[in-house]
Amino acid sequence: MKFNVFTQVEYSVRSEGTLILNIHALGTAKQSIITEELLLDPYIRADELHAQQGENRLVKFGVNTDTPNIKVTYRATVNNSYEINDFSNTQEIQVSELPASVLPYLNPSRYCESDKLYRMADNMFGYISNPFEKVLTLTNWINRKVQYLSGSTNAQTSAFDTVTEQAGVCRDFAHLGIAFCRALTIPARYFTGYAYLLKPADFHACFEAYLDGKWVLFDATGLVPLNGLVKIATGQDASDSAVANIFGDVMFNNMQVSCELAEDGFEPFYYSEGEFKGLSYL
The missing domain is CATH 2.60.40.2250 (Immunoglobulin-like)
Structure with a gap:
């Protein structure tokens, strides 16, 4: 498109x-x-x-x-x-089998203190065996439990702060999703881009999780269609992907x-609970 x-x-x-x-x-x-x-x-x-x-x-x-x-x-x-793939039979990838380029996205980072959120993430989502379902479930949990509130956070706000305050903006939703994934030994990285249908218009942040050898996109805000994004950058978190x-x-x-x-024929794509179709930009 x-x-x-x-x-x-x-x-x-x-x-x-x-x-x-x-x-x-x-x-x-x-x-x-x-x-x-x-x-x-x-x-x-x-x-x-x-x-x-x-x-x-x-x-x-x-x-x-x-x-x-x-x-x-x-x-x-x-x-x-983009690609839409079926992740219904996805298995967890052992760390020993991950590419070297992916390994840094397992580590805690400045805004994504996955080490502090391990117990919480494991208690809430650790029982789910399918990694795609696990990430989709935690993404939907963030969407339901964290209020999207402009001006509620600042440049110092981390994932730990967000889960405590339960309020934030797109970058905070992304950081929390990344931290939960890494706590569950799923590599995850920050994604920033231009977003079609975002109101008001702005840069938008979401995250990608490494599943079945692909970087799969997730957006805990639910504010834009997943296939309406133009990638600007990815990184460990907002600290190395700042605008x-x-x-x-x-x-x-x-x-x-x-x-x-710039052309007609756009059909918005969102995830649905119970479905295992994931979208990835390569």
Whole structure:
């Protein structure tokens, strides 16, 4: 499916500094970039970087008070495809059989303290033998038990905080899902992207669990169709998949984000309890 994605962010510059933005659509085997454009107003030379951990296309540029106001605009047309697989006969993968690239996603991380949530996760979901059903059950539990509440959390909020406060936004829902999965010895990683039908429009966070040799997408918020996402980045958590990292006295002022269909024929896909069909972007 083809999508048009758009981002525009504005900053005020009060000192010399550096901006590292993570707003580009990611090119993968299942996601191709048809056209894209990055504009900096006023013009500043920018370098594209690829993070060593996770999947990211970063753009880095320096700023100073000679250009006190910076506007960054990114737009792209992306052709996105996915697979829907039947996980009804999925078996747990032993850690010894996991690829080396997947092993880091079993570990606790800054926002996903799976070691602190092991007992809770095991008591609530450990009895489920099918790994896909296990992840879908914990995802639905988060959706029912955690209130989606804008402004209820901040950049320091972790999965442990979220399960305690039972409130959060999409990144908090994702972090809790990741922490539960890792506590149950299921590799899981953070996913951020553009989201079709998200209201209000914004970047969206969810997570992927490694099942039967595939990264399978889950969204505990239930706010968007799973096949309406354009991947920007994946990582251990939001700390290495942040949309922006700012160094220096630079103030964020404004942001616009959109994700719209570029062709007809879209049929939204959501998970249903009792079904074992899982969606993956590769």
